[in-house]
Amino acid sequence: MAGRTACLVLLAGAAAIASGSQGDREPVYRDCLLRCEERNCSGGALKHFRSRQPIYMNLAGWTCRDDCKYECMWVTVGLYLQEGHKVPQFHGKWPFSRFLCFQEPASAVASFLNGLANLVMLCRYRTSVPASSPMYPTCVVFAWVSLNAWFWSTVFHTRDTDLTEKMDYFCASSVILHSVYLCCVRTVGLQHPAVASAVRALLLLMLTAHVSYLSLVRFDYGYNMAVNVAMGLVNAAWWLAWCLRNQRLPHVHKCVAVVLLLQGLSLLELLDFPPLFWVLDAHAIWHISTIPVHVLFFSFLEDDSLYLLKESEGKVKLD
Numbered sequence: 001m002a003g004r005t006a007c008l009v010l011l012a013g014a015a016a017i018a019s020g021s022q023g024d025r026e027p028v029y030r031d032c033l034l035r036c037e038e039r040n041c042s043g044g045a046l047k048h049f050r051s052r053q054p055i056y057m058n059l060a061g062w063t064c065r066d067d068c069k070y071e072c073m074w075v076t077v078g079l080y081l082q083e084g085h086k087v088p089q090f091h092g093k094w095p096f097s098r099f100l101c102f103q104e105p106a107s108a109v110a111s112f113l114n115g116l117a118n119l120v121m122l123c124r125y126r127t128s129v130p131a132s133s134p135m136y137p138t139c140v141v142f143a144w145v146s147l148n149a150w151f152w153s154t155v156f157h158t159r160d161t162d163l164t165e166k167m168d169y170f171c172a173s174s175v176i177l178h179s180v181y182l183c184c185v186r187t188v189g190l191q192h193p194a195v196a197s198a199v200r201a202l203l204l205l206m207l208t209a210h211v212s213y214l215s216l217v218r219f220d221y222g223y224n225m226a227v228n229v230a231m232g233l234v235n236a237a238w239w240l241a242w243c244l245r246n247q248r249l250p251h252v253h254k255c256v257a258v259v260l261l262l263q264g265l266s267l268l269e270l271l272d273f274p275p276l277f278w279v280l281d282a283h284a285i286w287h288i289s290t291i292p293v294h295v296l297f298f299s300f301l302e303d304d305s306l307y308l309l310k311e312s313e314g315k316v317k318l319d
């Protein structure tokens, strides 16, 4: 019974969010959607729609109603532009030109490339760093957690549904928290493993509570954003403090650059404009901009892991 109540609350929340934008509140859009669904989405018309729908659209879960929403969105945008109004949003999003089954092609491709950069750098890391390096396991797990997040980001930007949106958000949070853990292991955990274990348990508890709240109580975009920004700032401040104390290490400048770049680039998310050519919005530009940052961060992790290995073998003098 409790589960059922939670589901109903969730659906009500999703419905409130789904009908929250100017474009989808427009009577022209609503009429268009109603007529399109009556005409195409039942009985023989629906069979005809299904027989004509390309297989990749079917596999990606595009329904007749989704197609109607897409067509009516462009009808409404056309009318807005004709009458000299600003481009409206629909269901919380700008209008995007879809490509094949990709709902937001630029963000989907950029997410895929972020994942690819992670994978390439993970392979490079595993080739050049021996598994006996103290940071090896933590860095490898971090790469897999990141890869998982970029996979879901690619899926979400290909096809936005309730489930793919949640997976994108939850996996993004898992990367931020694992990044805090990575920083903790590097700065404190190598000397004090018990502290690293305690922090790991605390972060896992936080992630569980965060995901449970968002999926069972309320999917609150503002709260999710606030938690991610707060943890991101903790992470940045912790890394920078370590960099300041370890300026003598030749690879520290890479870590400083990554932290400052990530903070600076995240400001792109604050920009909000209709997509250029109906493809490139601020979110896609932000996703594109982070691709080289992964390369730089893994390059830092590689240098640092090799340094730690030498240090643990006693080749580098401990200070």
Ligand SMILES: [Zn+2]
Pocket (backbone or CB within 6 Å): 107, 153, 157, 283, 287
């Ligand atoms: Zn995204």
